Amino acid sequence: MLAFLTLPALLVILGPVQAEPQKLRIGTGDWAPYVDHERSDGGALARLISAVFAEAGYEVEYIFHPWDRNVLMLQQGQLHAIMPYSCTPSRLNYGICSDTLVRGxxxxxxxxxxxxxxxxxxxxxxxxxxxxxxxxxxxxxxxxxxxxxxxxxxxxxxxxxxxxxxxxxxxxxxxxxxxxxxxxxxxxxxxxxxxxxxxxxxxTEPLRLLFRKDDPESVMLLRMFNAGLREFAKRGDLQRLQQALNTGDADDWKPSQSSPVARD
Structure with missing residues (x-):
């Protein structure tokens, strides 16, 4: 019987198709409590970044490598971003920096x-x-x-x-x-x-997410991430995370979730 149904009719029967979230590859290194490869969530900053991108419909995969190799992979286009990095003049030769995540x-x-x-x-x-x-x-x-x-x-x-x-x-x-x-x-x-x-x-240096310079997709991702990060800042998440880092409680910090939009 399914062979004789049109595509719209099949969609009604089978239900809506759920689009898979786009996956982003972000390079980092083991730097607990900011980033920790032994934790399934990747550590405090990984939890924050994943939450920001998740609200924009993206899923993040963290790639752990030595710091200098991360830079090379970003330059070669193998990674969407690297973190956490300070925005030094030399890094501006190949990267564009997000707003501040926390201060190291x-x-x-x-x-x-x-x-x-x-x-x-x-x-x-x-x-x-x-x-x-x-x-x-x-x-x-x-x-x-x-x-x-x-x-x-x-x-x-x-x-x-x-x-x-x-x-x-x-x-x-x-x-x-x-x-x-x-x-x-x-x-x-x-x-x-x-x-x-x-x-x-x-x-004392702001720690940031570093995207690839002169790349249109990177510019789009940077703007989207910064907009989402500002929303988390408004909720007090960044202030709570900085305090948790300063007091040694970063492993217990979790980002908040956005309030659901009311529907009639």
Whole structure:
């Protein structure tokens, strides 16, 4: 009997066809509590970004790679966006930046038994510093690093510098404060290790979603994401997330849901 029915009649019988949400590929790295590959939801920022795009009808797949590889994949068009990144001048050569998701606070970690104080980057020249490839630590530090004025040991893995710091093979490790303590709790679950941070901030930087430059689809996605992000900000989600990050409660933070539109 179905062979003799027209398409409109079939649609009435079978019901409306549900369109599959378009999937977006977003590159990131393991950077708990912001992003965490061990969590099914991807971590706090992944929950936020997924919620923003979901309200626009998109589904997000997170691709975990080293930070410098994410940049290369974005430039080659293999990813729709990468996150979380600061919007440095060099990154504007290939990317366009979203509005601020949250603000990261970069501090210098050191051993508890090491007397350490600093005021400017000039005070860091005689220290051995562990850094991570693909990171930006702020204009002053990055400039000194590129000029070869700092004694730096770079690595591709997130936790390497903390392991070296605990062993006394480096003296300092610049890292986001929330990320640093989350990593220390994982590396040294009993006491967090013999590591603390200096209260002076090396840099405070808005963390953003970075889309590909000179790409029409990226421009569309950026505008759509920013509009959705502003709605979440109005609901207080971004303020609640920042507070959760500052207090170490980011794992329990969840984005709100939009109120359903009333229908007659």
């Amino acid at each position: 606070e970069i501090v210098l970690f050191h051993r508890r038994d090491q007397a350490f104080d600093w005021t400017t980057v000039e005070d860091l020249l005689n220290y051995r510093i562990g850094t991570t490839l693909g990171y930006s630590y702020g204009p002053a530090f990055d400039e000194a690093l590129q000029a070869g004025r700092l004694d730096v040991q770079q690595s591709g893995k997130e936790d390497t510098s903390f392991r070296l710091l605990e062993l006394g093979r480096v003296d300092l490790h610049p890292q986001d404060r929330a990320v640093g303590y989350a990593m220390l709790r994982r590396l040294f679950p009993k006491d967090g290790g013999n590591i603390i941070h200096h209260p002076r901030q090396l840099n």
